[in-house]
Amino acid sequence: MRTERRTPLNRARVLDAGIALADTEGVDALTMRRLGGTLGVEAMALYNHVANKEDLFDGMLDRVAEEITLPDVDLPWRDYARARAVSAHTTLMRHRWAAAMWTARISLGPARMRYMDGALRSLREAGFPAGLLDLTYHAIENHIVGHALQAQGFPLEAAEMTAMGEGFLRTFPTDRYPDLAAHIRHHLDHPTGDDFEFGLDLILDGLERMRAVT
Amino acid sequence: MRTERRTPLNRARVLDAGIALADTEGVDALTMRRLGGTLGVEAMALYNHVANKEDLFDGMLDRVAEEITLPDVDLPWRDYARARAVSAHTTLMRHRWAAAMWTARISLGPARMRYMDGALRSLREAGFPAGLLDLTYHAIENHIVGHALQAQGFPLEAAEMTAMGEGFLRTFPTDRYPDLAAHIRHHLDHPTGDDFEFGLDLILDGLERMRAVT
DNA sequence: ACCTGAACACCGTTCAAGT
């Protein structure tokens, strides 16, 4: 049985395979050799399509950014900000490894530039003055990334989550840290965790109030 | 010239050396061999004091948590939350590598447990009901971590920052992303970035309002 | 143009051996 010669690699296929590997096995499992393996190719072949591992991550990140739905530019700023934040949040939940790189990397691809520029434009057109605008943008963005990073510590499956928590609480010094114990128990009872939109609306409400004043 | 026999290693010295190395050279430069080198010891000797690299990071993180000043428990919740958030923020700015691990790791040492338990206790005693309390805690925490992660992408020195930005803007498609370009320019003009407290107060104000209602 | 083999300078970690 002869294995068919695969269609030649290209950058997009390398990036997508990288995302798939990081999604399923974790970002630590993403090595050039393993990534090559999933594509039926030696590790060195990847260097024809990405400059190095940094460039690979930057490319993966921008491809993730493409998955974020940018709202209609004519929406009121609050609806625009809310819709884009929710979409960014959903996307980062699908690709949890991306959270730690999301704002920490300076290198921006076109999709991330569109994302940022659109958000900033919406705020400016809503009348946020220069200084407040940048603070506003970061307040929202920090919440998105902070939440995604927090979610990273938890397993994806609810059952797995419960098992982890039970084992955790068994050895936990509940009497010394009663409030923390209650907090952990709360996480076990509410594994879905819709607290993203709670914090988001808190921020958006505050921003609307500030905008009205200035 | 004979080198004096050093006082034997212990866990605290290993952790502190790890923090110092990560602070100065970046977390990627923190390898067991290099860390051993800074302590005048072979890499393998470290395994007498930390179980493995995971354990090393967990230990370092808890030592960082010790640097956070926990406010007086008798303070009103808003003052407590604000003081602890500002102290956590200052600490994470000193140890930027810690941001990505801060909430993503489940393994908690005693210092982080004290930090979390104290924060949760203050909110509970202020009358936040069970459900709201956990949302509140995360809203604040997400902001701290989100901001720290965002700061990670920027160099520490103002001069270095300006140089980076100038080079960045030179090749930047300003006409295609005018609002993003303005945002970057804003970052260059305000390298200090006191936007942490802006977002923090936004959240705290919103929380106080919710607490008053319930 | 794209891929591979061999090689280099690293990693984390184990373990028997030293003091």
Next chain:
DNA sequence: ACCTGAACACCGTTCAAGT
């Protein structure tokens, strides 16, 4: 009790060589 040498199974990356 603490440290080391040697070793193992990996890394990212370069480069000459193959098709």
